[in-house]
Amino acid sequence: MTRMPEIRNTTIRNIVILTGAGISAESGIDTFRDAGGLWEQHRVEDVATPEGFARDPELVLRFYDMRRAALSRVEPNAAHRALARLDREWEGRGSLLIVTQNVDDLHERAGATGVLHMHGELLSALCAACDAREPFTGAMLERPACKACGAPALRPDVVWFGEMPYQMERIYGALARADLFVSIGTSGAVYPAAGFVQEAAAHGARTLELNLEPSEGSHLFEEHRHGPAGELVPRWVDEVLSR
Ligand code: NAD
Ligand code: APR
Numbered sequence: 386m387t388r389m390p391e392i393r394n395t396t397i398r399n400i401v402i403l404t405g406a407g408i409s410a411e412s413g414i415d416t417f418r419d420a421g422g423l424w425e426q427h428r429v430e431d432v433a434t435p436e437g438f439a440r441d442p443e444l445v446l447r448f449y450d451m452r453r454a455a456l457s458r459v460e461p462n463a464a465h466r467a468l469a470r471l472d473r474e475w476e477g478r479g480s481l482l483i484v485t486q487n488v489d490d491l492h493e494r495a496g497a498t499g500v501l502h503m504h505g506e507l508l509s510a511l512c513a514a515c516d517a518r519e520p521f522t523g524a525m526l527e528r529p530a531c532k533a534c535g536a537p538a539l540r541p542d543v544v545w546f547g548e549m550p551y552q553m554e555r556i557y558g559a560l561a562r563a564d565l566f567v568s569i570g571t572s573g574a575v576y577p578a579a580g581f582v583q584e585a586a587a588h589g590a591r592t593l594e595l596n597l598e599p600s601e602g603s604h605l606f607e608e609h610r611h612g613p614a615g616e617l618v619p620r621w622v623d624e625v626l627s628r
């Protein structure tokens with residue numbers, strides 16, 4: 386058990402929130418590791434690694450085209466809406482950074498701004514030829530041309546296993562300044578995200594886990610609440626805003 390450093394005073398100004406697949410579960414998007422989760426329907430090596438993409442690009446493009454198309458059939462849930470409310474009403478009281486491991490756009494569709502997608506986004510395309518990024522809503526299986534260089538080399542702008550997540554410096558800077566770190570709907574199975582709680586705690590932040598059930602990293606949090614995000618998150622946002 387990591388010795389909890391002296392928690393800084395309880396004035397909460399700077400908040401970092403990490404969300405994972407669990408916050409989108411009640412919107413109907415499969416999580417990765419829950420029973421029947423995304424990986425059980427596909428071997429990770431085949432659809433979420435650079436090697437898998439090199440081996441069978443069509444399989445990978447179809448996998449992400451299916452997940453992109455599914456976005457139009459789901460809606461943000463009460464947890465996404467509560468974080469968007471916190472994003473609006475925290476203005477002027479301190480800083481709020483929402484870091485998500487999710488590649489869906491439900492935080493944005495609920496109204497949250499400045500969401501940091503550390504694993505990329507389904508609605509963005511990355512050109513494997515010139516590294517340009519562009520918003521993308523169609524199907525990549527048709528091998529559309531990159532708008533910047535014209536090559537038919539677009540790949541999902543999603544961070545695969547073994548690739549570096551995005552904007553890590555910015556995330557660690559925010560964790561170092563955080564007074565409160567909240568993890569919502571993530572299994573704590575995958576690094577570097579699974580280590581953010583220790584990073585925040587080492588700088589004196591309070592730490593809270595909101596998850597359906599204990600995660601692999603639960604023991605690293607000062608406080609945990611277990612239940613559906615759609616119930617826990619709105620209640621927690623009401624608490625924080627009424628402090
Ligand atoms: P990692 O090595 O820390 O991954 C460890 C965990 O990831 C494992 O405990 C397991 O839960 C899962 N994992 C990794 N490889 C797996 C495999 N072949 N089969 C099943 N589970 C596997 O993380 P990494 O591999 O260095 O990945 C680097 C980054 O890429 C991480 O931030 C990861 O979250 C991200 N990523 C994103 C996606 C996506 O679809 N957005 C998919 C995979 C990885
Ligand atoms: N409310 C709150 N938490 C939930 C809910 C819910 N309704 N449903 C599921 N959960 C929790 C599960 O208990 C689990 O801890 O969400 C977590 C989902 O964990 P994963 O499926 O592992 O998803 P995630 O933690 O986001 O995976 C991290 O791994 O495969 C890579 O890059 C991929 O971003 C993904 C990363």
